[in-house]
Amino acid sequence: MAAGNITSNVIVPQVLAESNYEEWSMCMKNYLIAHDLWDVVEESSNVNTADKVAAGWRKKNAAVLHAFQISCAPVIFAHIKGVNSAKDAWGKLAERYELKQKWQLLRKGRSSEELADIIQWFQGTTPDFQGTIPGASDCIDRCTVINMYMSIFSENGWSAVMELIENHPAAKTARFLRKGFPILNIVVLSGNLTRVEQLIERMSKKELETTTDHEGNTALAIAAILASTKIAGCLIRKNRNLVTIPDNNGMIPVVKASYYRYDEMTMFLYLKTPIESLDPANGGYGSLLLHFCILNKMTDIAWDLLDHYPRLAFTKFKVNNQESTPIMTLSAQPSLFRSGSELSILQRWIYSRIKVGRTAAICRNYDVPIEQDDVPIEQDDVKIQVPRKQHGLSAILQKLPGMKHLYEQKLIHKRAEETLHRISSELSKLNARQLVESGAIPAFFQAVQHGIMEFLGAVVVESCLDLLSSADENSRDMFMHAIEYRVEKFFHNEDFSKNRIFLIAYRDKDNNNVLHMAAKLAPDSFLTRISGPALKMQRELQWFKELETLVPECKEFVNQNGETPQQVFSRDHKQLAKEGEEWMKQTAQSYTVVGALIITIMFAAGFTVPGGNNQDTGLPIFLRKRLFMVFILSDAISLFSACTSVLMFLGILTSRYAEEDFLESLPTKLIIGICTLLISITAMMVAFCAAVSTMLRGQWWVIVLLVLFASIPVIVFLLLQSRLLIEILHSTCGSGIFIRKRFFITKLTISIREKMKKFARKNDVE
Template sequence: MALYKSLQIGDWNAAKEFLNRNPHAISAKITVRDKTALHVAAAAGHVHIVEELVKQMSEENLEIKDIYGYTALALAAYFGNYRIAECMLGKNKNLIRIAINSGDIPVVLALFNGHLKLARYLYLLTPPEILMPENGSMGALVVCEAIYNKALDIALDLVQLCPRLVVTPNRFLESPFLILSRMPGYFPSGNRLVFWKRWIYSEEDISISTTSKPELLEECALSLFGRLLADRNQNLRAIKSTLRSAWKLGSDLRIVDHLYEMKLTHVQSNELLSRMKEQISISNIQQIRTGCVHEAVVRATGEGIFEFVSEMVKADPQFVFSRTAVSSNIFSAAVQNRRAKIFSLIYGFYTKSNLASTPDSSYGNSLLHMAGMSAPSTSLDHIAGAALQMQRELQWFKEVESIVPPRVHGQRNKMGLNPRQLFTKNHENMMSKGEKWMKDTASSCTVVGALIITIMFAAVFTVPGGNDQNNGFPIFLNKKLFMVFIVSDALSLFSSSTSVLMFLGILTSRYAEEDFLESLPRKMIIGLSTLFFSIVAMMTTFSAALFLMLHEHSWIFKPIICLASIPITLFVLMQFPLLVAMAISTYGPSIFDRKMKRWS
């Protein structure tokens, strides 16, 4: 206990004194879990004590395990202590091979816990032969954990060293190819960027120089990537320089660095996918089955990884027919998960009609039935308002309906429902929410529009400066600003009246399914647009009147006119994004690419 306590608190003098009195304690198991002094010091992270203990211990003593099979190096890998691991391996390199009871070697422990710098160091020292498929599943596990933890340089290097690992299952029966299909954030299609971030992202191509390994270590802590992409000979610093230059335009440097790391990940994942595709193209049926290749293609479809699915089906169109219990092919999975970009691939496929009419074996659902099912919540999270979500669902149903053979329209599944009946049943709740959202929005905007009508109607009869008592004409009738006042007042009155009428049309609508496709959104677009215009015209009317009355006191009216822009700004910030989103979803380009080039 005395030795244990001194090691825990980092008191080397006390520990050294104890060990001098009890030399055998240097390798003794001093805890109930069979940990040695080196185990305790390594777990506590005391580098100076570990260094002293390692000097006094033999190579064999460094290999002592606790009851869980952890050597002191395994603990250092688990907790991510680079210097401690380096110290131990400097004396005994065989430690890198020793696995814990679960079978994990140190590099896997470091990867599993996200200690990527240490993982890269351990990987470089791990003998390649123990990672080969003929020696077990450890190599596949290293690739899988590297992919999971975004250490794609390790995955790339090991796949290049042994391509068979792509379709080799780890001890959890998951192949590296299947793991990559679960990572949408590793590909461009899995990241939504605003326009200015897209500009920074696309400004330069990122690639790796084959002669810049030291620079890579300095720039992005990648110790392996310098020898991975021998066919690319461009400068890594180019993208870094370009992205950092955007900071001068006002971008936050952290955002720039984030975009740099994102693009680097995309380059690595695309290269990894390319190498995996090459190996799969020469794999036999058994390897494809054990490597979960078809399952991976369907999973990538569900995750919306367009690059993954596109590359695989173009390399071998047979992957289109990858299926699950509820999906007869990838297009069925794309409809089920509302992946428009992947579904657009169907326009370039030679047997489009056959795919569209083939039902799944479990429930008898055709492609149109899939469109009639409720969309996953994640696919609708970015769409504002239940009404627009209902509109998107109808667009999906109409698009799929347009490509399936007519006989599918009345085809019934095993529940006895045709596609339209299934759509109505599954979207009752969404329709109810969409109707409530439309009515609530229209009611609120109607109140605002009615207030503007009242104010603008009264303002035209109480003109600034009053009227001439002799003829009744306004005193400022010949002033140009008075004409601005009158015209803007009239425009505000007319546009707010139009707005109120549109919102009344929404409140009295029948709310049928088809109304959500275009009729209701069109009324909402007109109503919000005219309401916005009426607010701008109202503020213009107010400013013109104020200037006419106080034109000799600019110190008063100028700040007040500036304040008049606040309501306009607030409306733009709160409602304009909705207006734009609604206009794009109703009248913008289709969510589907019907001009997809023939690829099969």
């Protein structure tokens, strides 16, 4: 019988919301049974159409729908608003709850992107999956897909997925989710090797090739992204052509693995990929792979690639819509070479004693294990090249903490240098026009800018004279680039002054000489390594003055704008000089306050000696005690040092701050001021300890504690100011930029000069 005028609280305690379906459905069912309405919801197949049309049935159906509608929250009511059948309305509410439960399971371990896709299904903002299976007449609805997707990631639901595939064969290649993931790719993402094997057994080779996601990724590409060699091996055994199928961005699986920096996966796929597919003539896959291998320090693969196809170094590729070449990539990676790596004294000593062998070619005749770690699957694919075993001191050093990293670093440096020589030998075969087209000239100048001296050495060894004598679009040669980018290593040799003829003679298109280049403001990459604007200004002056000493003939030359090098320097460094002045004044003011406080304290302490004075003689009571003499001496040293420090800082504050003052005058005053202030603080702590020890006499445990605590201010001051002090000492009292010491560039410079002379004589003869 139908219900009369009732409210929702008569039927259920609470209206149906997101989280109370079980309680709501139980109360609703009991209510409908009690009022003889449940048969409308539990409609059986033996109820004929005539009965349904009868007035009594329609009345019951309307009563049940009304009960549902008044017992649902507005957000739930929207899902059954247009439903005319009580049975359908009950089913929709039940389905919604079931999907909600599945969502709770799905959200565990899923990414935010995957969850966003599934949310759209629940909200009904994406269409059902009709027509998503190309060429298929059957239809897979949303609920079926959700069930299948959940089953892939569950432990016991895989049989349901296989049953779905048996009933809907086209589902094997269908794309699900808003972003279009095939079922095979989803299974690969789950990382379950057994399920991947079971699924690909039901797929043809052609289906494996054509089954891709919205980005064009095959299942092998997904395996490459996950770095799963076992799944990748399983897929390759089924269809070897998968290794050569690119995605929408033109990346084949081995390139994708190198992009994600997976060394082992990249090596595995490289050895599975036909070397012919990496030929420059067959597209840009090889150059793109070489680019990522260089970028991610996979130098063994890079060397082997160039061993097969040396021209790959000059083959163009596109990344992020920008064209480049692998040689440009190599010239921008100083960390791949010894000259670009910063090592401590101990690390340099150990580095020099580590032995690494020459890089050997990678043999393609042994397979990397896939199914098990110790069982090879095939006999004809992969052979991993292992570095030779170390002996003696080198082997002992490798066992020390942190030394493995040094060994790996030297191995990378060795392979990178061999790779560079392989490229340089190919460069020597190119003429001037080909050097421009290949991008070798900008790469060469980029290497000079980054201070990669091995690059310059390889060019000299291979006699690439056209490259050595080349200039950029601004008519600037390698010397100008080295000066402009402040590459100090370029000038670290005792024989460099013999090459000054190259420095004097050269001009760029704006008629700037080398001294004009030194007068320009250094790049930020150089200045950021130096502390404080004043020290930056000092370093810039050192560059300018030392080069001016080397080529005094260039001092009075004017450029296209009629400016001398000195005028260019003053113009470009005006702001830096102003910042340096402010920094110096602020620093000096801070130190002056500390120095003045110490002067006040130590001056007063000198007249209030520990123990007091003898009233008859006026002499200190502890005059003959050694600790008292320590106190007096320490007090005097602290006072005099503090006075000296304050005077130095006052000298900084009253300086005229001309450009030349930043070279020696201001830094020297700052050094003296900081050092004397450190001495003053140390002496003050000694004086305090001596005074307390004199009064406490035999209380040694108290004295020891006082000494320990008194050392804290000194240590803190040292820790905070040592870096600045060392940097100022090094830049002011060091040996200068064009240091006269032996470096491997010494022989390099001689070689450059000799080869350039031969080159000039050859041109004269011609």
